[in-house]
Amino acid sequence: MDRINVTRSSMPAFEEYTEEIKNLWESRWLTNMGAKHNELQDKLCEYLSVRSVSLFTNGHMALEAAIAALKITGEVITTPFTFASTTQAIVRNGLTPVFCDINEDDYTIDVKKIESLITDKTSAIIPVHVYGNVCNVYEIEKIAKNYGLKVIYDAAHTFGVRVGDRGVASFGDASMFSFHATKVFNTIEGGCVAYSDDSLTDKLKAQMNFGMSDSEHYPEIAGNAKMNEFQAAMGLCNLRHVDEEIAKRKLAAQRYIERLSKIPGIKPWHEQEKVKHNYAYFPVVFDKEIFPKSRDEVADELAENNIFARKYFYPITSEFECYGGLFDIQDTPIAKRVSENVLTLPMYADLALDDIDRICDIILN
């Protein structure tokens, strides 16, 4: 049997990409806000239903830039049940993450626990739309308004997700999307900050381009995080097919749900009300008390069959050795428990329904 990985990158036809990059051999403009970059930026504003988009070389640098551009200081309320990037971006900006626990149901930040974590040093909330599940954006908006806090969403998992009739990026001061090869929409490596306040545009530009405002002025201390033309060309190609890909992912998710719901001790991913999902991931949480096998045993069994699921997210970021035990993991018991029992099953547009059946058969036997 062929190897099945947890994800597989979406790619356009080879000829579609070569056609897209052809004129770069005439223009010789390879990076620094080129024509492909600008075209992708416009198309993404439209696709994401957001006023402004700034493109970056990857999602992580986009998040770091958003934090720096919004001048966040002191303490930031966030969750540890996320990819390393969220917490690392906060700490690399010289800020202190304050960890809030997550919901049992959708793994996003538990809004009931935010207010008790606010101090006079708190300046922002950085919640994560985990697995493409949308945070309680309305409640977060209320809290932020009451306490004068900025909100930056880690929206790396929610490309194209809509809440009611709004794009997910219309909430908060800014949202970061990742266009990494493993994400629903990719530019090989890449990412963006999406936002509504145009005054952020120049600040984000400075953050991606050495702190420069014009060739003789450097008002900010910053590095280099620009998206190049070959990345943008990949994005232009992939964007043409992304709706089709999401539709295929939906079929895959539905098959998993059909096979895995109503099984005692297994909690498969489910849709949220009034949300148009992108089916980015398919997490399953095993209940140790009820299901006869542990998460690790299931992962091993799948691996013996050449199927590679992922313990995503495990460990929680507050446990990382780089933080030297600074954080008390008992503060977020639900995040801790979910991370020890979650397995993210293979999920990509071209995953065959037969393969999903085979994966479910192994889990259920």
Ligand SMILES: *Cc1c(COP(=O)(O)O)cnc(C)c1O
């Ligand atoms: C992928 C991801 C990132 C980082 O994005 P890159 O484009 O890989 O730098 C940040 N946060 C989350 C939750 C992610 O999944």
